[in-house]
Amino acid sequence: MTVSQEQVARGEPILSVNGLSAGYGPMRVIHDLDLIIHPGERVGIVGLNGHGKSTLFLAIAGLTGWQRGSIKLSGHEVGGTRSQGPGRHTHKVVRRGLALMPQGDEIFHGLTVEEHLDSGAFTPKAWRERATRKEGVLQVFPPLRKLMQTPVGRLSGGERRMVSLGRGLMADASLFLVDEPSLGLAPKIGKSVMEALFAIELGSSAMVIAEQNVALLEGRVDRIIGMHVGKLKGEASASLAQHNRREA
Template identity: 85%
Template sequence: MDAAAIAAPGGAPAKHEILNVKGLSAGYGPMRVIHALDFIVYSGERVGLVGLNGHGKSTLFYAIAGLTGWQRGSIRLNGVEVGRTRSQGPGRFTHLVVRQGLALIPQGDEIFHGLTVGEHLDSGAFTPRAWRERKQRKERVLAIFPPLVKLMDTPVGRLSGGERRMVSIGRGLMAEASLFLVDEPSLGLAPKAGKSVMAALMSVELGSSAMVIAEQNVALLEGKVDRIIGMHVGKLKGEASAALAFQTRREL
């Protein structure tokens, strides 16, 4: 058996490493945000990454995508080394990481306000295969987010906050990805809208892919994902729970 695979219970197919991060340090300018971090994600997993704002969740995602100012350490995606120093500029190799199987869904309204919902979803089909399959992929996205069906010709700048978040996540789901990094999906949303967005993420059929969701509200993740890991001042704190989140707030 592949050394990067682990046995699954009940005779299910073995799980393989989608992401393997070793000794990662990353930051911007002189500031170090991530400190010698190790992190492994297996196929079929949904992993919650919880911690307060400013403790490194987004920076970890940006480092995996090659968007930090600088970084050191190893990042292997689907067995291929994608970690690089940023000495030649952040983002230089991000398109290669995307082609290797990464979909980064950033926090907030990182959208193109002048595009319609349909055009916006098309923009997420970056690789040739995803572009060829964009009709079928849009059908899957609309099955996850039914409110978007009647809004396909509407400019996204006219949508509500919850609808814009659906579009942003839907764009990421259009990608040909084996790893989905979802950053703060409930940020800025009303509690009901945040729960709806999280429920939609839980309904995504991963198959042999994996999903990591960064979130401050651990209650939205408990009982819904396979693992929850705490993050504090740029380091992972192991398996997390609501109690750990409360402890982290007290430490601050």
Template identity: 80%
Template sequence: MDHAVPQKKEVLNVKGLSAGYGPMRVIHDLDLIVYSGERVGLVGLNGHGKSSLFLGIAGLTGWQRGSIKLNGVEVGRTRSQGPGRYTHQVVRQGLALIPQGDEIFTGLTVEEHLDSGAFTPRAWRERAERKEHVLKIFPPLRKLMKTAVGRLSGGERRMVSIGRGLMAEASLFLVDEPSLGLAPKIGKGVLDALMSVELGQSAMIIAEQNVALLEGRVDRVIGMHVGKLKGEASASLTFQTRREH
């Protein structure tokens, strides 16, 4: 008897995306498709467009043109009204952006940060279950729930930042430089936690400079260089890019 294989769906479909800030173009006619269940690594040096690609998908660049479909719905738009005008709609459509660095409010507690990630009505109703899910991924946070985030270590703050993103009702997680500024052992622990997230019909893109943290752990690794995707990447690509600069 044949068993039906679950069909992968397009979670993200980017076509001809150009984006930038003021007169500066950072992303150049970029195409990218990501399917449900995929973890995709995006590697490249600082300044080559990884964060700008994430911001473009979220509608947070200064300007952009091209098509961005999230779960089959066009969210890219061509706009000149300024960044963030439609970002709330993109979030409701299923996006969770976990930005580079901590991006935290030092006076709020760990629990308050996690609650703030439950943006949609469904996520808010399910916030207790979602918090328990985050605490299983990041057990050290359990004893820190009532602690102000400003008192935490760098690794703990990064757990809070990622955990806040995981509270969302998301089908696409964009994780920007999760190991940035962390000691190698702690950075590896953060990546281990991201690998343990059950994606189901969701997808995850992880932007990293350190390709060695991703190789063999994600479904594919794509290089990014001066605002363009360079196909499948490896440690040799990163080494070559460093030599060019």
């Protein structure tokens, strides 16, 4: 599914990033970056290690060391210039509808899987609907159903990834940022996790997946954007990317 012109015309973008720079201390990782994500889109961001994919996601959540530039989430400004206090406003951005599934899982190792999923629905609206949301997550990741009462710290890498992604899906979010969902997993498990992400009905929300392996995204997302040394370089609709590959 690609975003048609009328869809673009109808709704304002979910995410609109303008002139974003971000980094840590003296190091500048993101350089003057612009990005627009529309409702219903599934977008892949592809780039090598250390070229700023994770930093872009963290900057949107307000978790980098410093940042400047405009970030509009569903029309509300959540960016601006900030030189310290990483994470101070993250919870407000999350309340505006951001769900970040971070690299390295960032789990609560002592909570059970069920409590962990509940924690993902922390915002008041999601909390009231957490039972139905949990059912939805279990449909995306069926293996979790048997593990509901197990502490997350005892799970395997693949199960942890499912818990971490499931926590993001519990949120009442309009924008899902998924950072390297297949990283560190056996290829088969990584692929099934990706399949689960592709199968999720987005509705009016949007999903951005950062990934090093283009092959995992090809044909499954609406757009693929390359990232190189802190800048977005080149963009292709997925079908075009697939076509070029066949030609070559």
